[in-house]
Amino acid sequence: xxxxxxxxxxxxxxxxxxxxxxxxxxxxxxxxxxxxxxxxxxxxxxxxxxxxxxxxxxxxxxxxxxxxxxxxxxxxxxxxxxxxxxxxxxxxxxxxxxxxxxxxxxxxxxxxxxxxxx
Numbered sequence: 116x117x118x119x120x121x122x123x124x125x126x127x128x129x130x131x132x133x134x135x136x137x138x139x140x141x142x143x144x145x146x147x148x149x150x151x152x153x154x155x156x157x158x159x160x161x162x163x164x165x166x167x168x169x170x171x172x173x174x175x176x177x178x179x180x181x182x183x184x185x186x187x188x189x190x191x192x193x194x195x196x197x198x199x200x201x202x203x204x205x206x207x208x209x210x211x212x213x214x215x216x217x218x219x220x221x222x223x224x225x226x227x228x229x230x231x232x233x
Contacts, residue, residue: 119154120179121161122225123171127153130162133199133221140192141181173224180228186215192229193217201227 124130131153135145143156154161160179165171183189190207196219197203204218204226216230 119158119161121152121154121163122179122221122223123165124162124223125164125171126223127151127162127164129222133196133201134160134162136195136199137181137192137227140188140195141183171223173220173226178218178226178228180216180230183229183231185231189215189217189229189231193219196221196227 134153134155138144138155138160141156143159145153145155146157147154147161151166152161152163160181181192183192186207193203193207200222201219204220205216207217208215210216213233214230216228218226218228220226
């Protein structure tokens with residue numbers, strides 16, 4: 116079981132503005148703010164400046180997925196992400212009989228997903 120997920124950033128302030136709104140839609144508020152890291156939702160999700168001080172790069176094949184409460188919330192998160200400077204990686208829709216999802220990247224290029232099962 117995963118305890119938490121972090122993605123990298125080169126601009127902590129810009130990422131905080133993006134994730135404050137995305138995580139807020141999911142009912143997750145900030146629980147930790149440090150010079151190099153911000154985390155939301157208890158043991159949930161964080162964004163951090165790279166520890167080694169080198170520029171952040173996007174991991175190929177790496178994605179964080181947010182569990183939504185219903186299809187309407189998936190749609191809202193996707194639209195919100197795009198309105199905040201995110202880019203489309205796959206619009207909301209059914210991916211299988213029991214899986215509805217939307218894929219997008221944050222302004223730094225990290226791949227994300229909002230989904231609901233059922």
